Amino acid sequence: QKEVEQNSGPLSVPEGAIASLNCTYSDRGSQSFFWYRQYSGKSPELIMSIYSNGDKEDGRFTAQLNKASQYVSLLIRDSQPSDSATYLCAVINAGGTSYGKLTFGQGTILTVHP
């Protein structure tokens, strides 16, 4: 079982719709969760970080965390073609020897079509 799992997609949504990206993780002790966006040929860009159960909103983005279900999601409202990218879920596992080491999911490719 992979430590962080995402549906690789591609996920295709029409412009203006809500895109829903999901991620599950295996380490129940994980405390820190992140969503990164990566355009083709570019480096990842941090979109959201979330540490507590519940929702966290920032502009058109909402991250949702449910530690009991080991589930974290990202909602993108009013999706735009410029949101088309690969979205990476990343988790910092509890303990370990490397401080702050991220474990990434394989990424979900999102395509927003006009």
Place this chain on the structure above:
Amino acid sequence: GAVVSQHPSRVICKSGTSVKIECRSLDFQATTMFWYRQFPKKSLMLMATSNEGSKATYEQGVEKDKFLINHASLTLSTLTVTSAHPEDSSFYICSASARGTYEQYFGPGTRLTVT
């Protein structure tokens, strides 16, 4: 805020030569820096973690004598690919975290081509 730069953005070198890549945090002090590489259409692969003033911690399978990492100050880390070979051609990306935080901010990456 939280800007990380990398230099160079693109480099082509001949097989057997060494290449140095710089990673700088421009507006914060990066107590921890990470080096990744990414092959086309593949996931990011963590190569090593470096803390300012300490030796880097390398991931399993990454040759520490080939990929030399120096984190001499709170704003600068360097990765030197020694005796580069064509199979080292990849996209190298650094990231940085400030003290007491977990958010990693990525640099724009360096595309290395070894001929």
